[in-house]
Amino acid sequence: MAPKxxxxxxxxxxxxxxxxxPATKAIPKEMLPIVDRPLIQYAVEEALEAGIEHMIFxxxxxxxxxxDHFDIAYELESTMRGRGKSLDILDGTRLKPGSITYARQQEPMGLGHAIWCARDAVGDEPFAVLLADDFMVGRPGCLKQMVEAYARTGGNLICAEEVPDDQTHRYGIITPxxxxxxxxxxxxxxxxxxxxTAPSNLSVIGRYILQPEVMQVLERQEAGAGGEIQLTDAMARLIGEQSFHGVTFQGTRYDCGDKAGFLHANLAVALGRDDLGDAVEAFAADLLDRRAAQRRVAA
Structure with missing residues (x-):
């Protein structure tokens, strides 16, 4: 039987x-832009590519x-039309009516708690989880790769990536x-x-396909690492009861929860664009030349 x-x-x-x-004092971190689109929009577009119909924030x-970003901006659109400008640039911000649900997490009690807050919207269906901080660049997108694997395996899938041994303490780690x-x-x-103490160097990255039974485990509200309710702990409880696989993403991940990773993502995306690549490459080359010259003088 094909999985649901x-x-x-x-x-x-x-x-x-x-x-x-202080950049995120008044602006959500998910709205920080990679060139000209916020992180959360890239994640939503990745979900749409994978066939997702209902977004739960x-x-x-x-x-x-x-x-506001995923709503209709009437004044902006009216002004753009009046000036003869195309609204195509806004296509990725306008989702189908009724395709978005917002749930509130009143306290920051961990990723597992945040997922549990979406339990009523998820219902009894399998669901995906996307963490916008993990900016995934690949063709097809990360979630589509996982959905294609899910069609073969069913059960639960997590995105996996090898990390250096000295960084395993920063991640959820798979026993393969x-x-x-x-x-x-x-x-x-x-x-x-x-x-x-890590059982491997295969880490869990911010993309998941999970069965709804994980909500029953999260319902217990059991605290784990850092005193928070951890999604990894809840998934671990279901291993042996349900199928679990890791899918190694064929592409590049940028950790945009980290300042250096965020800057790397901006530079990589800009270099890959026809309208920006040449100018950014020339600027970066000049900047590196000047930096090398400064180091030679300092030496």
Whole structure:
């Protein structure tokens, strides 16, 4: 029997974004732009490419800009029409009526808690989770690669990426089983293992396809690493009861929860664009030449 179609996606966007202060004092971190589109729009477009029909945003205080971004801006559109400008640039911000649900996470109690806040909107269907901080660049997109794998395996899928051994303590880590190309059987999950104790260097990245039973585990509100309700812990409880696989993403991930990763993503996207690539490349080359010259003088 074919697995049930994944139609819904949850976007946990209630975080405070403290690593990007003061920029995120009044602007949600998910609205920080990669060139000219906010991070959250890239994630939504990735979901649409994968066939997702219903977007569920789990928000918190100060996140109204996200709701406004995916709404109709009547004054802006009227002004643009009056000036003879195309509205095509806004296509990715206008979703179908009724295709968005907003849930509120009143307290920052962890990723697992944020997912649990979406339980009523998810219902009894399998669902995807996308963390906008993990900016995924590939063709097809990361979630579409996972949906294609899900059609073969069913069950639960998590995006997997190899990380250096000295960084495993920063991630959820997979205890791997059998491997078949990009697919890895998941026999266990450990959230942020202590240095030197990780069962592998295969980390869990911010894309998931989960069965609705995970909500029953999250309902227990059990605190894990950092005193927060961890999604990794809830998934680990279901291993052995349901199918679990990791899908190694064929593409590039930029950690946009980190300042350097955010800058890397902007530079990479700009260099890849026909309208910006040449100018940005020339500027970067000149900047590097001047930096090298300064170092030679300093030496």
């Amino acid at each position: 179609t994944v139609r819904k996606a949850v976007f946990p966007v209630g975080g405070l974004g403290t690593r990007f202060l 789990v928000t918190g205080r100060g996140k109204a800009a996200i709701e 089983g059998a491997r078949d190309g990009a697919l890895t059987e998941v026999r266990g999950l450990v959230e942020k293992p202590a240095p030197g």
